[in-house]
Amino acid sequence: KQEVTQIPAALSVPEGENLVLNCSFTDSAIYNLQWFRQDPGKGLTSLLLIQSSQREQTSGRLNASLDKSSGRSTLYIAASQPGDSATYLCAVTNQFYFGTGTSLTVIP
Amino acid sequence: DTAVSQTPKYLVTQMGNDKSIKCEQNLGHDTMYWYKQDSKKFLKIMFSYNNKELIINETVPNRFSPKSPDKAHLNLHINSLELGDSAVYFCASNKGGAGTEAFFGQGTRLTVV
Numbered sequence: 001k002q003e004v005t006q007i008p009a010a011l012s013v014p015e016g017e018n019l020v021l022n023c024s025f026t027d028s029a030i031y032n033l034q035w036f037r038q039d040p041g042k043g044l045t046s047l048l049l050i051q052s053s054q055r056e057q058t059s060g061r062l063n064a065s066l067d068k069s070s071g072r073s074t075l076y077i078a079a080s081q082p083g084d085s086a087t088y089l090c091a092v093t094n095q096f097y098f099g100t101g102t103s104l105t106v107i108p
Numbered sequence: 109d110t111a112v113s114q115t116p117k118y119l120v121t122q123m124g125n126d127k128s129i130k131c132e133q134n135l136g137h138d139t140m141y142w143y144k145q146d147s148k149k150f151l152k153i154m155f156s157y158n159n160k161e162l163i164i165n166e167t168v169p170n171r172f173s174p175k176s177p178d179k180a181h182l183n184l185h186i187n188s189l190e191l192g193d194s195a196v197y198f199c200a201s202n203k204g205g206a207g208t209e210a211f212f213g214q215g216t217r218l219t220v221v
């Protein structure tokens with residue numbers, strides 16, 4: 001059964017820093033990997049979707065990479081802002097198995 | 109226009125009651141999901157329907173029964189509610205099953221007292 005792990009569990013950085021969030025999965029037979037953010041008490045907002053045939057996707061200050069063979073994905077956030085503070089979740093399909101999340105705090 | 113909408117947003121009920129949570133998507137998607145997010149914020153899939161047919165049924169007590177009257181709706185019925193059912197329940201949908209972007213509702217916070 002697919003297991004998805006995210007490290008670190010929590011991260012606190014000063015505003016303006018570049019940072020990397022990690023996601024690893026045990027079964028490389030995936031269709032795609034999706035990154036979400038969740039604000040406290042809110043639903044999930046889709047950030048980026050990487051198809052299994054792709055290596056990376058970019059949206060604004062966000063860049064996500066995928067190395068399917070090693071079972072890893074990273075989410076790179078450039079020039080972090082206080083508004084980036086949230087929990088970041090990765091999910092892999094076939095069945096959208098979610099990681100444990102990284103709680104990010106960006107300090108003004 | 110809300111893409112995936114759930115009602116109610118909050119639900120407080122007593123143990124032993126039966127309750128339903130409704131979900132509707134206006135995206136024309138074929139597949140819908142129910143997830144449970146526990147107190148540790150871990151999201152676990154419960155059910156998935158594709159074109160009104162059940163395709164995923166994870167290890168969930170049979171007190172939980174999904175119902176899909178059409179492919180735009182997937183409702184979750186819970187019988188004989190227990191304290192441990194307290195959680196946030198999320199509905200989601202995507203097009204064509206696995207491999208496409210999923211969109212989530214805002215969640216229903218269920219509290220069983």
